[in-house]
Amino acid sequence: MSVVKQDPRNSTALTGNEAVAQAMRQIEPDVVAAYPITPQTEIVQIFSTYVSDGLVNTEYVPVESEHSAMSATVGSAASGARSMTATSANGLALMWEILYIASGTRLPIVMPVVNRALSGPINIHCDHSDAMGARDSGWIQLFSENAQEAYDNMFQAVRIAEHPDVRLPAMVCLDGFIISHGMENVFTLEDNAIREFIGDYMIERSLLDVEQPMTLGPLDLQDFYFEHKRAEAEAMVRSKKVIQSIAEEYEKLSGRSYGLFEEYKLDDAEIAIVVLGSTAGTARYTIDQLRAQGIKVGMLKLRVFRPFPFEELKQALAHVNVIGVMDRADSFSSIGGPLFSELRAVMYDSETRPLITNYIYGLGGRDINPRLIEQMVRELADVQEAGRLNQYVNYLGVRE
Amino acid sequence: MSAKKERPISKTAGWRELPSGGMIPAGGTAEAFKTGDWRTIRPVHHREHCIDCMQCWAYCPDMAILLEDGVRVIGMDFDHCKGCGICANVCPTKPKSIDMVSEIEAQRKDAEGEGEE
Known part of the structure; x- marks a missing residue:
């Protein structure tokens, strides 16, 4: 996010969860079905008070599990209602089979995911193992650096998911506790402006339309399933342009500009670090410190993980010598985290072939600080000097 | 059909x-x-015992009981009958107006019948 102009009168001190709940109030979905889970609980708790206070005209369904939350959301979205839920970690894991039904049935559900480590051992703090596990579920995935971005991503996610070229569900990811419970100044927009920006929920066909009966979710065997999956893959490809054009439209409204990713001091960088989420803030600070010492390091903060903007990433990183990819999740594949393996695959086609190594960090909420990022950048500088990698995967901040 | x-x-x-x-x-x-092709047993309607009580028609999960003028049972739609046997089960006449027979046997007989012609 880069900021053009902001009116301080429009800023409010909010936690990430409060900002997302506020965004949901402004979106005013027809149906919200949800189940509490740390650190997401506050979002639906705050939203449920909006419902009981009559601030929104939303049907709130308190269900008995996340499996039911996603199922109810699928049903209501299919019936023609703008539908949302929210979750974290094991809650997302419990939704698993229904995530695929939501995307495979092409239902534009929007879901904030407050990123938290998957148990076990049991842990409630931030990492990306929840969202990364769902990376192949056919959902759009937008990552947020702070509460402001989470707030802004919510409205854009509604428009992206419901766009006729897309019709895919979307996750708005924000780091558990670091963003969800950290308070910061958030620039909010007027309710009317949001109303106008998101417009009405228009679905191609609704299950409740008795004039035009239809079937959703039928048995789809050897003769049709493959074609439907091919069309779903194409929708994900098409979503990239839609994400960009909606970001442009949102910039006109908010003065805040979004893209597929954000570059920081990357133009003349020799070393690039690639991050998702709140770590970008710490990285930006560290880069400033290291730049002052003459180290040419820059950052690429990926906002859109699904669709994976491979062409743009390849171009943006072609000129650097070394790339350190920061993954806040391990894939246990033995060849690094998900962001690393995908980015490394993309750069295989690059004529310049930068050296790419992986830093897995911050699992289970382990703090990532400037000292650790500096250590990583110095190691990347060593790699640059040596002209070769020592290892593909490094664990940053783990006790040896 | x-x-x-x-x-x-x-x-x-x-x-x-x-x-x-x-x-x-x-x-x-x-x-x-045509969803009737996995049937292993087939209902055979005996018109001579049938009292047109419509029990079979009401219970059939596949709407496969064929009627004439909406009141008279004339047979089964074998494109959709799955051979579940509910019609034979609910038939109240004695003897039953619907019997379940082996589908393979019935098909073999049908083929022999055609051969004779």
């Missing part, structure tokens, strides 16, 4: 032409599909 409805989606349609997400954009389309 021939299907009354046409298939709403062509079996040769490419992925670009299909309605999204597996949607079938019409109602009552089951009529267009």
Whole structure:
């Protein structure tokens, strides 16, 4: 996010969860079905008070599990209602089979995911193992650096998911506790402006339309399933342009500009670090410190993980010598985290072939600080000097 | 018997032409599909015992009991009958107006009958 102009009168001190709940109030979905889970609980708790206070005209369904939350959301979205839920970690894991039904049935559900480590051992703090596990579920995935971005991503996610070229569900990811419970100044927009920006929920066909009966979710065997999956893959490809054009439209409204990713001091960088989420803030600070010492390091903060903007990433990183990819999740594949393996695959086609190594960090909420990022950048500088990698995967901040 | 409805989606349609997400954009389309071919037992209707009480018609889960003028049972729609046997089970006449027989046996007899002609 880069900021053009902001009116301080429009800023409010909010936690990430409060900002997302506020965004949901402004979106005013027809149906919200949800189940509490740390650190997401506050979002639906705050939203449920909006419902009981009559601030929104939303049907709130308190269900008995996340499996039911996603199922109810699928049903209501299919019936023609703008539908949302929210979750974290094991809650997302419990939704698993229904995530695929939501995307495979092409239902534009929007879901904030407050990123938290998957148990076990049991842990409630931030990492990306929840969202990364769902990376192949056919959902759009937008990552947020702070509460402001989470707030802004919510409205854009509604428009992206419901766009006729897309019709895919979307996750708005924000780091558990670091963003969800950290308070910061958030620039909010007027309710009317949001109303106008998101417009009405228009679905191609609704299950409740008795004039035009239809079937959703039928048995789809050897003769049709493959074609439907091919069309779903194409929708994900098409979503990239839609994400960009909606970001442009949102910039006109908010003065805040979004893209597929954000570059920081990357133009003349020799070393690039690639991050998702709140770590970008710490990285930006560290880069400033290291730049002052003459180290040419820059950052690429990926906002859109699904669709994976491979062409743009390849171009943006072609000129650097070394790339350190920061993954806040391990894939246990033995060849690094998900962001690393995908980015490394993309750069295989690059004529310049930068050296790419992986830093897995911050699992289970382990703090990532400037000292650790500096250590990583110095190691990347060593790699640059040596002209070769020592290892593909490094664990940053783990006790040896 | 021939299907009354046409298939709403062509079996040769490419992925670009299909309605999204597996949607079938019409109602009552089951009529267009022959779904009776996994039947292992077949109901045989004995008109001479039938009292047209409509129990079989009301209970049939596949609407496969054929009527004449909406009041007289004249047989079964074997394109859709799955051979569940509910019709024979609920038939109240003694002896039963519907028997369940082996589908393979019935098909063999049908084929022999055709051969004789």
